[in-house]
Amino acid sequence: MAVINLKNRQIECKLVYYGPGRSGKTANLEYINKNFSKQVAGKMISIDTEGDRTLFFDFLPIGLGKIRGCDVRVQLYTVPGQVKYRATRELVLRGADGIIFVADSLAVRREKNMMSLKDLHENLKKMGLDIRRIPLSLQYNKRDLENTGLPIMSIEKMEKELNRQLKVQSFPTSALTGEGVGKTLTHTIKLILAHLQKEFKWADGS
Amino acid sequence: MxxxxxxxxxxxxxxxxxxxxxxxxxxxxxxxxxxxxxxxxxxxxxxxxxxxxxxxxxxxxxxxxxxxAPTPPPKVSEDAQTLMKEMFTYDDPEAKGSSSLGGAIALAKFGQYDKAIEELTRLLEYESLRVEAAKNLLSCWIQQNYVEYAVSLFQKWKKTRFFPPEELAIVLGHFQEVLAAAGVTREIAGVELQKTIEPDSEINDEDILDISATKFSLPGGPRKGERVEFEVSFQSGKYIQIIIPKKEKDLINGLNPGNMLKDIIFYSPAAIFSGTGFLSSKKAIEAGPKRGDYSFSIKIIDIKS
Known part of the structure; x- marks a missing residue:
C-alpha cells in the first residue's frame, strides 16, 4: 500500500519480486544493490538459511529522486519461493503496489513456474486484488544459459504458458549478468506510478 | 549423439x-x-x-x-526485526499505537518472539490495544513451549484484575484455543476451563443398548469431515467412552469438548442406530499402559433410527 504524502510531496511504494524457489529473485536485488548505487537508499537486508534459500524475505530501499515534483521511494522485497513458506509470502505480499514475477527459464522448472504464478493469483485474490489489475511484469530469467546446450524454454513457450491470459510486458533477463534487470524494474515502477496517478492524482498541477 | x-x-x-x-x-x-x-x-x-x-x-x-528438517525460526538481526515490525506499521490517526500492534504481531509471525514479547508487553498499557496485545503475548509464550509461564502470566492478570471481567473472558477464550492447538489438554490451576453447556438428553439410561463401536465425521482438525470409526471402551448409560492413541494427533486435535456430533452411528450387537452425540470431555490418560493416549466421553443426545 503506497504512502502518499501530498503535503511533503513524497511517495513511498512497495514492489515485490515473486516466483518459484531458486528462480533468481534475490539475485535481482543483489544486482540492483551492486549496480544502482545512486538509487540505493539503504542497506539491503537478506535473511537466508541453509543453501542460500530465502527464509523470510529480502529488502532493498531505493530512491528515484523527484518525479513530477514528488520524491519517489520504492521498497523492493522478495518473497521466499519454497512452497512451504506460503504464509510468509502472503505476509510479504500484503500492501504491494506492484509485482515482478521471476520465472525460471530452465525447462525442468516449467511446472514450478506455473504453480508459483497460480499461488500469486490465489494470494492476491485472498487480499481482494485482481492479478490482471495490479501493476505486474514478467521476467524470464537465466537466459544466460541459452547458449550452453542445456534445456532452456523458448521465450515463445514461456509467453504461451505464463502470459497468454495476463498479456503483461515480459523481459528476457539474466539476474547474474544484469541483462534486463534494470529494464524490468523501470517498467514496473512506471506502471506503479501510472496506477497511483490514476487512483490518487498525485501529479496534478505539478 | x-x-x-x-x-x-x-x-x-x-x-x-x-x-x-x-x-x-x-x-x-x-x-x-x-x-x-x-x-x-x-x-x-x-x-x-x-x-x-x-x-x-x-x-x-x-x-x-x-x-x-523442521527448525525453529532463527533470531535475525536488529535491522531485520525493525523492518519486520515496520512492514506492518500503517499510520492510523484514529487508533493510537495500533500500528505498533501490527508490527509486534508481524514479529511474532516471523518467529522473533523476544522482540515481539518486548513490544506486546509495552502495548499492554494502551487500553484499546491491551486485549489483542495480551492474546498475542500468550501465543508467543506457548509457541516457545513456556506453558507454565503463560499460565502464571494469565493468573497474574486475573489476580491483579488487570482486565475487566469481559476482557479477561476474551483473553481466556483465546488462551484456551491456543493451548488446545498446542496439544495442551491437562487442567491448569487457576485457568478455569470454559464451561460447555451440555445439552439435555431425551433418552433414559435403561433404554440404551450396549454399544460396541461408533462412527462419526470429525468436527475439526486437519481431517475435518472424514468419517472415522472408534471402538467403545466403556459405557455408562447414555455416556460412551472412546480412547484414541497418542500417535493419532490429527484425530485428537480434531475432537474437542463442546463438539456436536450430528451424524453419529452407534453399533450394538443387536442393532445399528444413528443419532446425535455431544463430546462432553477430553482427557489425557496419565497412568497405566495407555498413558499419553486420550479418552473422550460422548453423551448420546437423541436416537433417530
Missing part, C-alpha cells in the same frame, strides 16, 4: 542444477546417468564414474534432509 557425449551433456546438466540449488532436479539427472552407465558395461572408468555419481547423490540427499 553417441553414448559418451550424452553422458557428458547430462552430467553438465546435473552439475548445473546442483550449482543452482535445484536439488530434486539434480538428483533425478544423476540417477538417470547412473542407470545409463550401469546398463553399459564397456564404458571406460565406469567404476570411478559410478562412485562419483553415488557420492553426489548422497551429498544432495543429505542437503535436502537438512533443508527440509
Amino acid at each position: 553417441d553414448l559418451i557425449s550424452k553422458i557428458k551433456l547430462d552430467f553438465k546438466e546435473a552439475e548445473l542444477y546442483r550449482s543452482q540449488g535445484l536439488l530434486d532436479e539434480a538428483i533425478d539427472k544423476y540417477t538417470a546417468i547412473e542407470a545409463l552407465i550401469k546398463a553399459n558395461s564397456n564404458i571406460r572408468q565406469r567404476k570411478s564414474l559410478l562412485a562419483k555419481i553415488a557420492s553426489r547423490i548422497d551429498e544432495l540427499n543429505k542437503k535436502m534432509k537438512r533443508i527440509s
Whole structure:
C-alpha cells in the first residue's frame, strides 16, 4: 500500500519480486544493490538459511529522486519461493503496489513456474486484488544459459504458458549478468506510478 | 549423439542444477546417468564414474534432509526485526499505537518472539490495544513451549484484575484455543476451563443398548469431515467412552469438548442406530499402559433410527 504524502510531496511504494524457489529473485536485488548505487537508499537486508534459500524475505530501499515534483521511494522485497513458506509470502505480499514475477527459464522448472504464478493469483485474490489489475511484469530469467546446450524454454513457450491470459510486458533477463534487470524494474515502477496517478492524482498541477 | 557425449551433456546438466540449488532436479539427472552407465558395461572408468555419481547423490540427499528438517525460526538481526515490525506499521490517526500492534504481531509471525514479547508487553498499557496485545503475548509464550509461564502470566492478570471481567473472558477464550492447538489438554490451576453447556438428553439410561463401536465425521482438525470409526471402551448409560492413541494427533486435535456430533452411528450387537452425540470431555490418560493416549466421553443426545 503506497504512502502518499501530498503535503511533503513524497511517495513511498512497495514492489515485490515473486516466483518459484531458486528462480533468481534475490539475485535481482543483489544486482540492483551492486549496480544502482545512486538509487540505493539503504542497506539491503537478506535473511537466508541453509543453501542460500530465502527464509523470510529480502529488502532493498531505493530512491528515484523527484518525479513530477514528488520524491519517489520504492521498497523492493522478495518473497521466499519454497512452497512451504506460503504464509510468509502472503505476509510479504500484503500492501504491494506492484509485482515482478521471476520465472525460471530452465525447462525442468516449467511446472514450478506455473504453480508459483497460480499461488500469486490465489494470494492476491485472498487480499481482494485482481492479478490482471495490479501493476505486474514478467521476467524470464537465466537466459544466460541459452547458449550452453542445456534445456532452456523458448521465450515463445514461456509467453504461451505464463502470459497468454495476463498479456503483461515480459523481459528476457539474466539476474547474474544484469541483462534486463534494470529494464524490468523501470517498467514496473512506471506502471506503479501510472496506477497511483490514476487512483490518487498525485501529479496534478505539478 | 553417441553414448559418451550424452553422458557428458547430462552430467553438465546435473552439475548445473546442483550449482543452482535445484536439488530434486539434480538428483533425478544423476540417477538417470547412473542407470545409463550401469546398463553399459564397456564404458571406460565406469567404476570411478559410478562412485562419483553415488557420492553426489548422497551429498544432495543429505542437503535436502537438512533443508527440509523442521527448525525453529532463527533470531535475525536488529535491522531485520525493525523492518519486520515496520512492514506492518500503517499510520492510523484514529487508533493510537495500533500500528505498533501490527508490527509486534508481524514479529511474532516471523518467529522473533523476544522482540515481539518486548513490544506486546509495552502495548499492554494502551487500553484499546491491551486485549489483542495480551492474546498475542500468550501465543508467543506457548509457541516457545513456556506453558507454565503463560499460565502464571494469565493468573497474574486475573489476580491483579488487570482486565475487566469481559476482557479477561476474551483473553481466556483465546488462551484456551491456543493451548488446545498446542496439544495442551491437562487442567491448569487457576485457568478455569470454559464451561460447555451440555445439552439435555431425551433418552433414559435403561433404554440404551450396549454399544460396541461408533462412527462419526470429525468436527475439526486437519481431517475435518472424514468419517472415522472408534471402538467403545466403556459405557455408562447414555455416556460412551472412546480412547484414541497418542500417535493419532490429527484425530485428537480434531475432537474437542463442546463438539456436536450430528451424524453419529452407534453399533450394538443387536442393532445399528444413528443419532446425535455431544463430546462432553477430553482427557489425557496419565497412568497405566495407555498413558499419553486420550479418552473422550460422548453423551448420546437423541436416537433417530
